[in-house]
Structure formats: structure tokens, C-alpha cells
């Protein structure tokens with residue numbers, strides 16, 4: 001996370017609390033980037049499929065009283081303001097029912113061994129709608145197509161600022177076709193911004209397998225199809241930092257993880 005252009009710098013989590021159920025154990029904060037799959041032969045065919053018996057569910061909550069999201073300064077662009085006349089709020093930290101934290105990217109960081117998974121043929125879509133990126137946080141596999149679309153009646157530009165992948169930056173006027181991009185390297189927290197509207201931000205999380213999820217409004221997530229085994233999960237949030245959790249997944253019963261984040265000091 002060396003990019004100095006992003007508006008919100010990642011800060012290591014100073015204090016974390018885990019309540020890990022079903023045979024899981026906790027670890028400390030971890031590097032923000034997944035390692036590249038450099039140990040596997042470059043030509044190894046992806047033969048593994050995400051149809052294992054393991055189910056992993058979890059909930060991520062905010063420890064403390066969450067700050068109220070601030071309104072986005074859309075008055076600076078009347079065209080944007082017109083897309084959301086009632087106004088909208090920053091997505092930097094969204095805490096919902098039960099103090100659940102939305103938009104935490106949860107993925108298997110380690111434990112899959114040398115299994116290799118093909119990228120899905122279906123694309124992931126990143127839309128620009130109401131002068132925001134939708135979704136704000138998403139996962140995508142290495143080699144999977146990202147379709148960037150613009151549903152707004154105005155031009156945006158899409159500026160990706162990767163650490164491990166190739167930077168790109170293009171304008172996308174209203175009513176123009178989606179633009180395709182593909183990421184070649186794993187990367188967590190790959191930042192997207194619009195150089196026209198400074199509040200617009202999205203984070204791609206590029207991984208080598210399909211075992212990831214983004215927490216919903218209530219902070220919950222689910223990952224299915226895992227092989228039985230012991231895994232290290234990483235939980236990433238753009239503002240709150242990262243945590244790792246060890247968890248054992250068996251066919252017999254869903255594994256359950258609970259974690260919480262505080263505002264870093």
C-alpha cells in the first residue's frame with residue numbers, strides 16, 4: 001500500500017478483538033497484499049473447482065460507536081447533484097444493524113495448497129451510477145474480465161492505481177459501451193478513483209481463486225465450496241486495516257468466524 005494518491009491511507013489495526021467460533025484461532029495484523037502465486041508452474045492447468053463441502057460464514061462488527069457517515073460534496077457538480085437530489089453519504093465506513101461493518105473484503109489468503117482455479121467466464125461489473133462506483137468494494141479473479149460501465153448522464157474517468165498490476169486511466173462519457181480490463185496479478189485494495197469527482201472511490205481485490213466475499217450491510221459474509229482444510233483468512237477494510245483469522249473447515253458443520261474492528265489509533 002505504497003500509493004500516496006489515495007485519499008484514505010491504510011493504517012495498521014492497533015487493536016483487534018476476535019471471538020472465533022468453531023475451532024478457529026486468531027492471528028495479528030498482516031501484510032495488506034496477497035502473495036503472488038509464483039510458486040506454481042506458470043503453465044499449470046487450473047483443475048480445481050469450487051464445489052467442496054466446506055461452508056464458512058461470519059460476521060464482522062464495529063467495536064465502539066461508529067461515526068456518522070458524512071454527506072458527499074456533490075454540490076460541486078450540479079450534474080452529479082441531479083443524479084442524487086436527496087444527497088448521499090460517504091462509503092468510507094458503513095456500519096449497519098448490530099454494528100455490522102459493510103464492505104469488508106474477506107478471502108482465503110492461505111491454505112489452498114497448489115490447487116489452481118480457473119477464472120470465471122462471467123465478468124465482474126463496476127458501474128458508475130449516481131456519481132459513485134458500484135460496488136464500492138468487490139472481488140475479482142486474476143484473468144477474469146472487469147466490465148466498467150457508466151450509467152450516469154455525464155462523463156467520468158476511471159483511474160486505477162494498482163501496486164502490482166498495470167495502471168490505467170480512461171474517460172468514459174455517458175452512453176458509451178462498457179470498457180473491459182483484466183488484472184494479471186493478485187492485489188488487495190486496488191484503488192480506483194475518478195479524477196473529476198474526488199469522492200468517487202472503489203477497491204478491487206484481485207485473487208487467484210473463488211473463495212472470497214464482501215460483507216453485507218449487516219456485516220455478514222458467506223464463502224461456499226471450500227475443500228476441507230485449515231485456512232488463513234484475511235479481512236481487509238479500506239479504512240480499518242486488515243486482520244487474519246485461522247479457521248478449520250470440515251464437511252460436517254459450517255465454520256463460523258466473528259471478528260471486530262476498531263478505528264485505528
Ligand SMILES: [Cu+2]
Pocket residue numbers: 131155156157194195196197200
Ligand atoms: Cu466521476
